[in-house]
Amino acid sequence: xxxxxxxxxxxxxxxxxxxxxxxxxxxxxxxxxxxxxxxxxxxxxxxxxxxxxxxxxxxxxxxxxxxxxxxxxxxxxxxxxxxxxxxxxxxxxxxxxxxxxxxxxxxxxxxxxxxxxxxxxxxxxxxxxxxxxxxxxxxxxxxxxxxxxxxxxxxxxxxxxxxxxxxxxxxxxxxxxxxxxxxxxxxxxxxxxxxxxxxxxxxxxxxxxxxxxxxxxxxxxxxxxxxxxxxxxxxxxxxxxxxxxxxxxxxxxxxxxxxxxxxxxxxxxxxxxxxxxxxxxxxxxxxxxxxxxxxxxxxxxxxxxxxxxxxxxxxxxxxxxxxxxxxxxxxxxxxxxxxxxxxxxxxx
Amino acid sequence: xxxxxxxxxxxxxxxxxxxxxxxxxxxxxxxxxxxxxxxxxxxxxxxxxxxxxxxxxxxxxxxxxxxxxxxxxxxxxxxxxxxxxxxxxxxxxxxxxxxxxxxxxxxxxxxxxxxxxxxxxxxxxxxxxxxxxxxxxxxxxxxxxxxxxxxxxxxxxxxxxxxxxxxxxxxxxxxxxxxxxxxxxxxxxxxxxxxxxxxxxxxxxxxxxxxxxxxxxxxxxxxxxxxxxxxxxxxxxxxxxxxxxxxxxxxxxxxxx
Numbered sequence: 001x002x003x004x005x006x007x008x009x010x011x012x013x014x015x016x017x018x019x020x021x022x023x024x025x026x027x028x029x030x031x032x033x034x035x036x037x038x039x040x041x042x043x044x045x046x047x048x049x050x051x052x053x054x055x056x057x058x059x060x061x062x063x064x065x066x067x068x069x070x071x072x073x074x075x076x077x078x079x080x081x082x083x084x085x086x087x088x089x090x091x092x093x094x095x096x097x098x099x100x101x102x103x104x105x106x107x108x109x110x111x112x113x114x115x116x117x118x119x120x121x122x123x124x125x126x127x128x129x130x131x132x133x134x135x136x137x138x139x140x141x142x143x144x145x146x147x148x149x150x151x152x153x154x155x156x157x158x159x160x161x162x163x164x165x166x167x168x169x170x171x172x173x174x175x176x177x178x179x180x181x182x183x184x185x186x187x188x189x190x191x192x193x194x195x196x197x198x199x200x201x202x203x204x205x206x207x208x209x210x211x212x213x214x215x216x217x218x219x220x221x222x223x224x225x226x227x228x229x230x231x232x233x234x235x236x237x238x239x240x241x242x243x244x245x246x247x248x249x250x251x252x253x254x255x256x257x258x259x260x261x262x263x264x265x266x267x268x269x270x271x272x273x274x275x276x277x278x279x280x281x282x283x284x285x286x287x288x289x290x291x292x293x294x295x296x297x298x299x300x301x302x303x304x305x306x307x308x309x310x311x312x313x314x315x316x317x318x319x320x321x322x323x324x325x326x327x328x329x330x331x332x333x334x335x336x337x338x339x340x341x342x343x344x345x346x347x348x
Numbered sequence: 349x350x351x352x353x354x355x356x357x358x359x360x361x362x363x364x365x366x367x368x369x370x371x372x373x374x375x376x377x378x379x380x381x382x383x384x385x386x387x388x389x390x391x392x393x394x395x396x397x398x399x400x401x402x403x404x405x406x407x408x409x410x411x412x413x414x415x416x417x418x419x420x421x422x423x424x425x426x427x428x429x430x431x432x433x434x435x436x437x438x439x440x441x442x443x444x445x446x447x448x449x450x451x452x453x454x455x456x457x458x459x460x461x462x463x464x465x466x467x468x469x470x471x472x473x474x475x476x477x478x479x480x481x482x483x484x485x486x487x488x489x490x491x492x493x494x495x496x497x498x499x500x501x502x503x504x505x506x507x508x509x510x511x512x513x514x515x516x517x518x519x520x521x522x523x524x525x526x527x528x529x530x531x532x533x534x535x536x537x538x539x540x541x542x543x544x545x546x547x548x549x550x551x552x553x554x555x556x557x558x559x560x561x562x563x564x565x566x567x568x569x570x571x572x573x574x575x576x577x578x579x580x581x582x583x584x585x586x587x588x589x590x591x592x593x594x595x596x597x598x599x600x601x602x603x604x605x
Binding site for chain 1 (some may be wrong): 412414466468471492551554558561565568577
């Protein structure tokens with residue numbers, strides 16, 4: 001819980017990882033390139049006081065994770081969203097057993113989401129059944145730009161992906177987190193295209209599709225899809241640290257998301273260990289749309305911040321939020337733009 | 349004397365090569381690769397030219413990387429007096445593949461094999477449309493800020509302030525897409541170039557705004573990441589052009605901006 005100015009906030013970090021990018025786990029140069037890319041994101045967007053050394057960035061381990069996220073991090077509950085990256089790392093990037101064991105040791109604090117990949121075929125379906133039972137899965141993280149043998153990407157609309165989505169629905173894996181990375185195949189089209197999310201969200205209405213990084217770098221395509229699909233959510237991982245170096249950009253991201261999706265479908269996430277949650281939560285609670293942008297965007301209310309920081313994710317994962325930290329249901333419309341009266345075009 | 353002449357010629361050729369590289373645009377950011385610091389080096393020996401490009405991450409999308417590298421090769425090859433041309437992309441996960449394909453003249457499909465279907469023309473066209481949409485939003489939001497009562501659906505090019513950077517930028521992008529540029533032409537258009545009905549107008553402008561926020565935000569982040577990855581590369585960047593003045597993105601100092 002986080003408290004500021006007489007307001008209490010229930011905090012869910014909807015995207016954390018326990019990764020191992022140490023040299024001994026790197027399978028090839030891409031393993032190094034991948035973690036270097038993360039480290040540059042970290043260095044570029046973090047306040048100076050929050051920057052880690054390169055060595056400690058490669059691997060944190062469970063003990064440090066618990067300290068960073070919960071003791072120092074004022075987070076009530078966090079959700080693992082692992083990336084496999086088996087072509088880049090010998091034992092994968094996300095450490096499945098270590099993270100799952102940690103979640104078992106702290107069930108009130110941690111939820112372990114797993115991953116699946118349609119290119120694993122029939123065997124992968126069997127493995128998903130087993131994992132769902134053993135891990136009591138409520139969600140999965142899908143990385144469509146993961147490499148797999150000769151393939152360097154897949155789409156949610158691939159026929160085999162539909163089989164996995166059907167099975168997810170059957171197994172009660174309701175929350176499908178999607179990271180649209182630079183998917184390489186087919187190379188002809190925009191690598192970050194989110195159009196496939198539109199199709200599956202329409203076809204699997206019982207599932208929630210959380211698009212991580214709110215579709216960045218295609219915020220515009222994401223917003224257009226999400227406004228039409230009531231079961232599409234925006235994850236703020238990677239978007240929220242802009243609050244420090246580029247607060248005016250972050251204001252515009254929040255303004256767009258709030259306009260197109262409303263305040264019930266945006267989820268806070270630190271993307272730990274890319275960043276730590278504490279400073280992000282503190283900054284977000286203090287954040288406001290700059291005054292000179294108010295012709296275009298409405299101010300962010302305390303209620304919106306409470307929902308984004310935890311209550312929205314708590315709803316998706318049935319987390320037991322203490323009564324005094326809850327809010328009455330918002331009663332927003334399911335689709336279409338929100339807050340039209342607050343936009344500059346109300347009079348058009 | 350000969351050496352002096354050669355130096356002078358090499359210097360001249362290098363500036364011509366750099367000017368040619370200035371015509372190569374990052375389609376996603378709608379900026380010349382020379383402005384964002386993606387040109388790492390230009391070396392001229394006699395008539396032989398070698399250019400190295402760099403990007404903000406190893407995992408930048410390879411299709412955009414290919415477009416910039418192959419456009420750079422074409423632009424440099426067209427400079428009078430240039431003989432052999434080598435253009436290489438450094439430090440990318442597909443550097444070997446792209447550099448080999450370009451050197452061998454394999455083209456897009458020949459380079460990427462089964463991952464390439466037809467061409468990157470549609471991708472390029474998509475981002476030209478986005479560049480236009482963003483320019484349109486900048487012009488219209490500028491107008492709305494001076495005249496909040498303006499009827500967005502009815503605004504024509506003649507209503508925009510002449511000589512303003514935002515107006516000129518919009519006219520250039522319309523011309524590039526073959527859209528009308530006369531004073532009576534409506535400013536607000538759907539991405540496909542058709543005119544929204546008055547009822548559709550508010551949504552069309554809001555969609556355009558999301559495109560502009562996205563393009564500007566990506567441009568700022570990519571510029572920042574490049575300087576984190578390549579310390580000192582900020583010296584090779586020029587500020588984002590003045591035709592994008594709205595809602596400027598103040599950048600406070602990160603750790604390694």
